[in-house]
Amino acid sequence: MNDNVAPFDALTRAACKAGPVRVAVADAAQKVVMETLRDAERTGLATPLLVGDPNAIRTIAADLGWTVAQDAIIAAADDAEAAARVVALVREGRADVVMKGNLHTDIFMRALLDKNLGLRLPGQRVSHVFVVTLPGHERLLGITDAAINIAPNLTAKAQICQNAVDLFRMLGVVRPKVAVLSAVETVTADIASTLDAACLTLMSRRGQITGAEVDGPLALDNAISARAATGKGILSDVAGSADILLVPDLVSGNILAKTLEYLAGGVAAGIAIGLAAPVVLTSRADPAPARLAALAIAALMHHRRPQVEPLLETAKNSIAAAPQPEDACRPLPAVTNLQPLPVSLPPQFRESTQ
Numbered sequence: 601m602n603d604n605v606a607p608f609d610a611l612t613r614a615a616c617k618a619g620p621v622r623v624a625v626a627d628a629a630q631k632v633v634m635e636t637l638r639d640a641e642r643t644g645l646a647t648p649l650l651v652g653d654p655n656a657i658r659t660i661a662a663d664l665g666w667t668v669a670q671d672a673i674i675a676a677a678d679d680a681e682a683a684a685r686v687v688a689l690v691r692e693g694r695a696d697v698v699m700k701g702n703l704h705t706d707i708f709m710r711a712l713l714d715k716n717l718g719l720r721l722p723g724q725r726v727s728h729v730f731v732v733t734l735p736g737h738e739r740l741l742g743i744t745d746a747a748i749n750i751a752p753n754l755t756a757k758a759q760i761c762q763n764a765v766d767l768f769r770m771l772g773v774v775r776p777k778v779a780v781l782s783a784v785e786t787v788t789a790d791i792a793s794t795l796d797a798a799c800l801t802l803m804s805r806r807g808q809i810t811g812a813e814v815d816g817p818l819a820l821d822n823a824i825s826a827r828a829a830t831g832k833g834i835l836s837d838v839a840g841s842a843d844i845l846l847v848p849d850l851v852s853g854n855i856l857a858k859t860l861e862y863l864a865g866g867v868a869a870g871i872a873i874g875l876a877a878p879v880v881l882t883s884r885a886d887p888a889p890a891r892l893a894a895l896a897i898a899a900l901m902h903h904r905r906p907q908v909e910p911l912l913e914t915a916k917n918s919i920a921a922a923p924q925p926e927d928a929c930r931p932l933p934a935v936t937n938l939q940p941l942p943v944s945l946p947p948q949f950r951e952s953t954q
Contacts, residue, residue: 608889624699625699626686627676627682628648629650649686651675683712687719690876690877698719699891719875719876732860741824745760747870757796764776764844778845779816780814780817782816814838816838869896878898
C-alpha cells in the first residue's frame with residue numbers, strides 16, 4: 601500500500617509546503633471522513649470546517665481522539681442544507697475547497713451547480729477526474745469523466761479533455777498524453793465513440809485542445825500497454841504510455857475506475873473541476889488514503905491558480921453537466937487558469953518537452 605500511494609505522498613508534501621487550505625465538508629459526520637480531516641489538519645494540509653450534525657461530529661471526533669474547535673463545527677439540519685452551507689462558505693470567502701462527506705452526489709452537486717447560489721463559472725464546463733495510482737504502474741493515471749457528465753457529445757468531450765489536461769499540467773506533467781478510449785482502435789461508423797475519438801485527435805492537432813498529445817480511438821489495452829500496441833501494429837505517441845484515459849461516457853468510466861480500485865488494488869482520488877473552488881468528490885465508500893490524496897490535489901489547485909470571484913456574474917450557458925442540456929457547452933478553445941507546479945515528483949512528472 602505504501603508503494604501504491606507514494607506518488608500521492610509527494611503531492612501531499614507539496615500541498616503542505618504551500619500552506620493549509622480551508623476546506624468546507626458537507627455532512628462531515630462519517631468516521632472515514634473525520635479521520636481524513638484529522639490527519640489533514642495534523643499534517644498542515646487543511647483547516648477543516650465541519651458541516652452537519654454537531655452532536656454526531658463531536659462524538660466521532662472524540663472516538664478519534666481529535667479535539668475540534670467549536671467554531672469549526674457548523675450545524676445543518678439535513679444533507680441539502682449541509683451542501684448549501686459549504687457552497688455559501690466559499691461564496692463568503694470563508695473556505696477555499698469544498699469536500700463531499702456522507703451524502704449523495706446528486707444532492708451535493710445540485711448545490712454546487714445552482715444557477716444563482718452555486719459555484720458555477722460563466723462559460724466553464726464542470727467535469728470530474730479520478731487520479732489513480734496502481735501497483736506496479738509508475739505513472740499517475742487520470743480517468744475522465746466518470747462522475748458528472750453522463751453522455752457527453754463531441755464538444756463536451758473536448759472540454760472534459762481540456763479540463764483533465766489542465767489538471768495534469770498543474771500537477772507537473774509537462775505534456776500529458778490523452779488516450780480517447782473506445783472498444784476498438786479503428787474508426788468505425790457503427791461505433792459512435794470511435795468517430796468522436798478521431799475528431800478529438802484532429803481537434804488537438806488543430807489547436808482546439810491545447811497542451812497535450814491526444815490520440816484515439818484506442819482500446820484500453822493499447823492505451824496502457826506498449827506490448828499490446830506493438831502487437832497490433834499501432835503507431836502512436838500516446839499508445840502504451842497514456843497519462844489520461846478519456847472514456848466514452850460516465851457508465852464506462854465509473855466501471856473502469858472502480859474496477860481498478862477494487863480488483864487491481866488502485867487508489868482513486870476524485871476531483872471535480874471547472875467551478876469557483878476545487879471540489880473533492882469521492883465515493884462514500886472510498887478509504888482515507890483516496891480522500892487525503894484528493895484533498896491534496898484540491899489544495900494544489902487552490903494554491904496554483906488565480907483566485908476567482910463567483911459572485912460577479914451569474915453563469916449563462918455555462919455547463920452541460922448531468923442536470924443541464926448538452927447544448928449548453930461553451931465554445932472552444934478552452935482557457936485554462938491552472939499553472940504548472942514546480943516540485944520534485946515521481947518519474948512521469950519529470951518528462952522533458954522533447
